Amino acid sequence: MSIAIPQLPKGTRDFYPEAERIQNYIFDTWRKVAESFAYEEYEGPMFEHLELYTGKSGEEIVSQLYNFKDKGDREIALRPEMTPTLARLVIQKARELKKPFKWFSMPRLFRYEKAQKGRLREFFQLNMDIIGTESIYAEADLLASIATMLRKFGLKDSDFAIGVSSRKLLATYLEEIGAPNPALVYPVLDRRLKIGPEAFxxxxxxxxxxxxxxxxxxxxxxxxxxxxxxxxxxxxxxTAALKEIEDLFATLAAAGFSECVNLDLSIVRGLAYYTGIVFEVFDKGKSMRAIAGGGRYDSLTEKLGGDRIPGVGFGMGDVVLADLLRERGLLPSPKQHVDFYIASFTNDMKKIFETAQVFRANGNSVSHPLATMKMGKQLEQANYQGASIVVYVDGDKAAAGQFEYKDLRDGTMHVGDVAAIVEQLKA
Amino acid sequence: MSIAIPQLPKGTRDFYPEAERIQNYIFDTWRKVAESFAYEEYEGPMFEHLELYTGKSGEEIVSQLYNFKDKGDREIALRPEMTPTLARLVIQKARELKKPFKWFSMPRLFRYEKAQKGRLREFFQLNMDIIGTESIYAEADLLASIATMLRKFGLKDSDFAIGVSSRKLLATYLEEIGAPNPALVYPVLDRRLKIGPEAFxxxxxxxxxxxxxxxxxxxxxxxxxxxxxxxxxxxxxxTAALKEIEDLFATLAAAGFSECVNLDLSIVRGLAYYTGIVFEVFDKGKSMRAIAGGGRYDSLTEKLGGDRIPGVGFGMGDVVLADLLRERGLLPSPKQHVDFYIASFTNDMKKIFETAQVFRANGNSVSHPLATMKMGKQLEQANYQGASIVVYVDGDKAAAGQFEYKDLRDGTMHVGDVAAIVEQLKA
Structure with missing residues (x-):
């Protein structure tokens, strides 16, 4: 061929069905656990006006953005994080929204960064936030959600650590020791363990x-x-800031999470807008990047031009999480599965389509040949697609209203009506 | 406030929880029906190299794209449709993929167009495609999927019409009557009903x-x-092209779809790459834009630089579909619902968190107060969140291992253990 097909853009991913099944497993688990904690899902546009990001993070953020001018000459940026969109939604309906509320989202995010292990230019990130309360029990709720989620993925409490610190505590301590200019100090504290004692x-x-x-x-x-x-x-x-941490830990201990939550004052979080508790989640041994991170941001809406509405939340990306689960053998099988495969010895396509529709009425997944082919090929396809049961529409041992069928899971042959076959599937 | 918060970009949408529940209902129904037809889900990046789109549709497509240069000087475009990405995926693994295969995706798409009723700049679109067979039963499978899906949304067969035509039939007829230059003729035929007989x-x-x-x-x-x-x-x-349509209609009739599928030779579809059957789905009366549209494209992969691999598929957008379902009163309630609300007379937060975790073990959704508040406020919150049952962690009529609980659906009070309360939820 003379033309070369364009390649996948750097730092992004194709999700062929096997990869997409893994993604959906992660999304489903995120959603199920978030909903079991009564968080409500929300979404926003994939891009925002650039000022929404520079307004929150300053001009230096632009170097990490996919930003451009649209055909109406607007400065646009693909979203690099969800919090600015969340803040916009909250500010827009500040009066109507009944506070506090718990929201989650699973946005696709985009950052123009060097693609490397655990970090891509396009990725997904679970966001969970509680808006409208300064209560420390909001933090407890978020941390309980994280731990429940990681357990749901099959991780043990000894596999991960949720480290908790407090910007408020750190600020009061900086004040106590008379440190000047805390705004200059936080970014240094954030890099403390990375840069070593001398550079620190x-x-x-x-x-x-x-x-x-x-x-x-x-x-x-x-x-x-x-x-x-x-x-x-x-x-x-x-002392007050410390009391808050004590309450948080006592509540989490009562709910069964003492083993995976610990005090870790080395956690600072780079972002300027955190105002209280901050936390990061790592695999035990910290062999990977953070699984999740977040904290309290009570002045963000104010900074963006709205009223002061307290908030706390976290983000959990899909890339590091999937790497960790893969390493531990905790990802499900990516193979296709269908409940029924409708086969025909005589290639009676009308009968095949009619019967397939009957078996779909129960919500089951049904496959069948799409062109005339020998029975051997049909069975090969049924096997390849992971069918549980093959139903023959014209097997000669079947009576009226009955079908011959084969359970591919144990190789047994049967004759029965639709109800019996659906029952066999559950066996 | 002196700073104004940036607005939602034009032609895009915010999905507050009530709107997001409706979106998820649409996505869930799309996914369930596609999976009941044994289609496998796939995904791709949100943007592609610009050439992928100009290679398929020519340079004129650029005026409708969100395209830009990234920071590595690459020409990038947000995807305006999924088919080019699908073709890229197919070409990349042309040998490994076992054909035929049935795939679906629910991409977000972006088009820089005038936003108007039924048409936005950012929208979602179900895509279902069958790759690797020229058999007309692939078309039958896709049309059966569409009809099953619209029924699943609550529409009756009399509410919509799937109009079917054939580019092949049209081409042979143009040849028969000796019409010159068919490539110039198709775009005119596509506009026939819109422009009226004289302009036609x-x-x-x-x-x-x-x-x-x-x-x-x-x-x-x-x-x-x-x-x-x-x-x-x-x-x-x-005659051969007509025979194909006859087989298609007979198969769909056998499967119970004769009432919603009809021959409509006025359908041409604008795109140059269709090679066989083309179809469009409208609400009966055509009061809205098309609900779905698609057709056979046997030479697309070849055009994009790969081998010739036949394919057929369709797209169904979320905007027109949701408008239609809303108009017919077929959208579900957008209100929040939770299974259990854990309340405490003494604001015992430890007991609340502990108990909430117990009720979540069954996969149920559980809410509770996040700060100390009076029982009246707690019940108000439980009602607002649509809780089915309020569980009191410290009701004085409860014994060890038992809770007082109130079923908010009928107002009855009970005492029982966790198993009894979970049982009551199902009642």
Whole structure:
């Protein structure tokens, strides 16, 4: 051929049926668990006006966006995250929406980044958010959802860790030790474990902290228990922030999640808009990127031009999650399955179509030949498609209203009516 | 507020939970029926290299695309239809894929067009395709799927009409009457009913047809039955094309679809790549745009640079379908529903979270207060969220392992254990 077919765009994925079945398994599980926690699904457009993103994250976000001018000269960007759209929806109907409410979405997102293990340019991300309450039980609800979801995927509590920290606690501690300019400090704290102690100290020195302050901060972020933190902090505000974490942990323990949730003050989260609890979920051993991450953002709607409406939420991407489940052998079989395959010795296509329709009435999946072919080929197709039962429309042992049928799962032959065959399927 | 929040981009939609429940009802029904016909789901990236679309439809398509250069200087376009992606997937694995196969997808699509009733810039479209067979029973399978789907949505056979025509038949007839340059003629035939008889005759004259040829063609396209067509055509090729339609109709009649499928030679379909049967689905009375449309495209993969692999398929958009179902009162309630609401007189949040988790174990949806509030407020929230049963974690009439609970559907109060309460839900 002289023309070459264009390739799949870099950093995106094709989902042939086997891959799509895995995707649907992930989406179904996300949706089922989110709905079991009474979250309501919402969606938005695939692109937004560029200002929605620069308004939340500043101009530097543009380098990571798929942005362009549309034919009406509007500055448009494919959504890189769902939270700005969520904030827009909330602001637009701030008065009508009965608060608090719990929403989830499973958006496709787009980021123009270097594609690598666990990170693609186009991916899916479960988002769950609770809007309209400052109560710490909103955090408890979200963390319980995450743990329930990961269990539902077959992971054990010892397979993952939900690390919890608090921006509020960190802020009060920075205040306590007299650290200047916290806005400059957070991005450094966020990179603490990645860059190592020396670079960490250097960056904090540049941010204006003294050697003593750096030492205090490093010790503080290494605290592994609420008791250790309690011993380190003095102010009333810090004590209040700590009390919040205690309530959160006690509630989660009562609901059976103490094994997979732990205090981890090394978690900061890069984004500027977090105002309270922040959390990240990793596989135990942190061999992969984060499975999920989120936190409280009580001033986001205000920042975007609306009233102040508190919120808390998280995102869980499909790529790292699927990698982890694949590594643990927890993904389901990607093979096709159909309930019935309608076959005919005489290639009676009318009878085939008529009978297929009868078996579909029960909501079952039904396949059949689409052209005349020998019985051997029909059975081969039935097997290939993973059919449970082959129904012969013109088997000579069948009487009126009855069919010969073969259960491919155990190889047995039977004769019976539609009801009997549907019953056999359930066996 | 001094900053104004950016608006929803023109021609796109927000899906608040009530709207999203309707969308999910449509998607679920599409998926269920497609799977009952043993179609396998696939997906692709949301954008492709621009050449994939210009290669199929020519440069004129660009004016209707959301296209742009990405940060790697690639010419990219948001997908305006799914067929080019499908063709790419098929070509890429032409040898591995066991043919014939039946695939479906429910892509989001983007077209930069004037937004109006039934037509948006961003929409969803069910696509079902059968690849790898020239058999007319592939068409039968697709049309049976469409009719079954519209019935599943609650429409009666008298509510819609699937009009069927054949490009092959039309081509043989054009040959028979000696019409020159069929490629110029098809677009005119496609607009016949829209532009009226005079403009139709004028356009065909410009395409080189004589008055007699125009009369013959107009008569031919007005044929309402196979018998009328048989009387009009002479050539062997035309007879063969007609035989195909006869087989198709006889098969669909045997499967119970004779009332909603009819011959309609006025259907041509604008796209150049159709090679055989073409069809369109309208509400009876044609008060709206087409609900669905499709046809056979046996040379598409070849045109895109692959081997010749026959195919046939259709698209069904969400916008017109939802308008029609709404007009007929066939959309489900968009209200929230949860199975259980866990309430507490003493605001015992630990007990609430613990109990909620117990009721979720059965796959049920469970809500509860997220902050301390009076029982009146809790019941108000339970009602607002459409809860079936309120479970009181600390009602004083309950014994160990038992709960007081209220069935909000009939207002009755009970006491029982978890199993009894789950049983009550099913009542």
């Amino acid at each position: 100290a250097k960056a904090l020195t540049e941010a204006g902290l003294s050697e003593a302050q750096i030492k205090q901060l490093d010790d503080f972020m290494s605290c592994k228990s609420i008791e250790e933190v309690r011993a380190a902090v003095k102010s009333e505000n810090a | 005759a004028k356009a065909l004259t410009e395409a080189g047809l004589s008055e007699a040829q125009i009369k013959q063609l107009d008569d031919f396209m007005s044929c309402k039955s196979i018998e009328e067509v048989r009387a009009a055509v002479k050539s062997e090729n035309a």
